[in-house]
Amino acid sequence: MLDYSKLLNPTVASMPPSGIRKFFDLLDQMDDVVGLTVGQPDFVTPWHIREEAILSLEKGKTYYTSNAGLMTLREEICHYLKRRFDLTYDPLKETVITVGGSEAINMALQAIIAPGDEVIIPEPCFVCYAPITEVCGGIPVPVVTKSEDKFKLKPETLKAAITKKTKCLVLAYPNNPTGAIMTKEDLEAIADVLKGTDILILSDEIYAEMTYGRRHCSVASLPDMRERTILVSGFSKSYAMTGWRLGYVCAPRELCKAILKLHQYAIMCAPTASQYAGIEACRNGDEDIGEMIAEYDRRRKYILSGLQDIGIPCFEPEGAFYIFPDISQYGLSSDEFCNRLLYESKCAIVPGTAFGKCGEGFARISYAYSVKHITQALERIEDFVKKL
Amino acid sequence: MDNLLKILEDDATLTPEQLARMLDKDIAQIREDIKNYEKEGVIVGYKTLVDWDKTDREYVTAMIEVKTTPQRDDGFDKIAERIYQYPEVKSLYLMSGGYDLCVIIEGRTMKEVAYFVAQKLATVEHVTSTATHFVLRKYKDKGVLYGIPEMDERGNCN
Known part of the structure; x- marks a missing residue:
């Protein structure tokens, strides 16, 4: 019998499973739970987009594409980025189509992190940045964002975390799990800190379309920031295309070249049918986005006022489809609160600590659900906190 | 809006x-x-969409193409008024194209519907012809799918 523990990469073996996974496993064992846990749209991909994928299959387009992806798709993505966020990228040299935003993050970090490099990661945040950094031999440097700052990264926090070893700053706004955004002014303050350094930015803008009341501003659109930014995004959230696994990375030529090299060895290319669907999404999907955002916005308002009425404070999220209420007043840890809510009232929300230590005292609630479903969950939360 | x-x-x-x-x-x-x-009559009513096929209620729905001779002063309105008074008539539309009025009616049996068309609808003044099409199955109505219960199959992934 082999001793697998000795065979595994020690970094991977000692990597703790994500807190979010632990909670989801718990959830999977229970029935009749009203959950607000899912991190993906409840819409189905618009039919005109699905149809293009079907059409591509009917036409027999079942081959690999080029490693970087279909040229037409890369062009359409660049048009889209120009149209929606005033970003200019070269489809030929500065764009790579990936298997979801997740692959883009993975390849980008692998391309830049050498052993000993530090990566500054504002928390709470999505779970993948630190483990990938570690696998590359890098050192994750979590920095805290606070509720009173609307969970934005403050320039002074960033400045304090920078060392000679800092290779990269992760900016993931609009943010999962907090719903925070960074405005142009917020980003300008960050840019001031980074100007004149060699620090790169990994900007995960997968929720870019999901902002309420104002348009998303990409850090790459600021002067001097484009040259150091690896922009990562995808189709999952904007077009309700999570299952298609289609994302992309846009970055200056030299960075893109390195990412493409890794992508080519690991993945070859993104699924071809998904790429054809992506072309249609870029060309004719703006209206779909508008309709979905209007619906999310109604739910956002609904759940915010619902939580406030229960007496649970939370800052008003301005992006993504999560709300991150402060549950510290109940004297329970986030884990305890969410576990007891699950077992005693059969309602599931994700403990804030799944997204970093500073998520303690908070919980993530997804509003990618119908108002009826949200209402039911709010009732259960209210019943539960009344008993505490 | x-x-x-x-x-x-x-x-x-x-x-x-x-x-x-x-x-x-x-x-x-x-x-x-x-x-x-x-x-103001902008909201004209509230109804519930029922999939009667899942109950033991016996019923049929038919769509009837009606051709008429429009009247000089009232056009189709007077004829439509005569037709929509019948409680069997669930919907009534004035159409462009090969016929004038589209009448949707519900009855308990095909015989009942046929009787209604022959005895009532076809005899309305200025109605010149009717063609009856029975609905065999309702897939989608008012934007809602019938027969396929919605399930949340989304995975907890992130």
Whole structure:
């Protein structure tokens, strides 16, 4: 019998499973739970987009594409980025189509992190940045964002975390799990800190379309920031295309070249049918986005006022489809609160600590659900906190 | 266009309280808006979509193409008025194209529907011909799919 523990990469073996996974496993064992846990749209991909994928299959387009992806798709993505966020990228040299935003993050970090490099990661945040950094031999440097700052990264926090070893700053706004955004002014303050350094930015803008009341501003659109930014995004959230696994990375030529090299060895290319669907999404999907955002916005308002009425404070999220209420007043840890809510009232929300230590005292609630479903969950939360 | 109407068109069961939260408005304002829409005839009614195939109720639906001779002063309105008075008539549309009026009726049996067409509809003054098509199966109505219960199959992934 082999001793697998000795065979595994020690970094991977000692990597703790994500807190979010632990909670989801718990959830999977229970029935009749009203959950607000899912991190993906409840819409189905618009039919005109699905149809293009079907059409591509009917036409027999079942081959690999080029490693970087279909040229037409890369062009359409660049048009889209120009149209929606005033970003200019070269489809030929500065764009790579990936298997979801997740692959883009993975390849980008692998391309830049050498052993000993530090990566500054504002928390709470999505779970993948630190483990990938570690696998590359890098050192994750979590920095805290606070509720009173609307969970934005403050320039002074960033400045304090920078060392000679800092290779990269992760900016993931609009943010999962907090719903925070960074405005142009917020980003300008960050840019001031980074100007004149060699620090790169990994900007995960997968929720870019999901902002309420104002348009998303990409850090790459600021002067001097484009040259150091690896922009990562995808189709999952904007077009309700999570299952298609289609994302992309846009970055200056030299960075893109390195990412493409890794992508080519690991993945070859993104699924071809998904790429054809992506072309249609870029060309004719703006209206779909508008309709979905209007619906999310109604739910956002609904759940915010619902939580406030229960007496649970939370800052008003301005992006993504999560709300991150402060549950510290109940004297329970986030884990305890969410576990007891699950077992005693059969309602599931994700403990804030799944997204970093500073998520303690908070919980993530997804509003990618119908108002009826949200209402039911709010009732259960209210019943539960009344008993505490 | 008012968002309130769009939301209510999709789901009439939402309470004024829920609508107020969704639209960030006062409940009193929502109540007032709905009342006004009802008074102005913008909101004309509320119904429930029922999949009767899942019950033991016997019923058939038919779509009848009706050709008429329009009248000099009233056009099709007078004829339509005569037709929509029948409780069997569930919907009535004036159409462009090969016929004039599209009449949707419901009855317990095909015989009952056939009887209605022959005895009532076809004899309405200025109706010149009818063609009856029975509905065999309802797949989708008012934007809602029939027969396929919705399940949340989304994975907890991130």
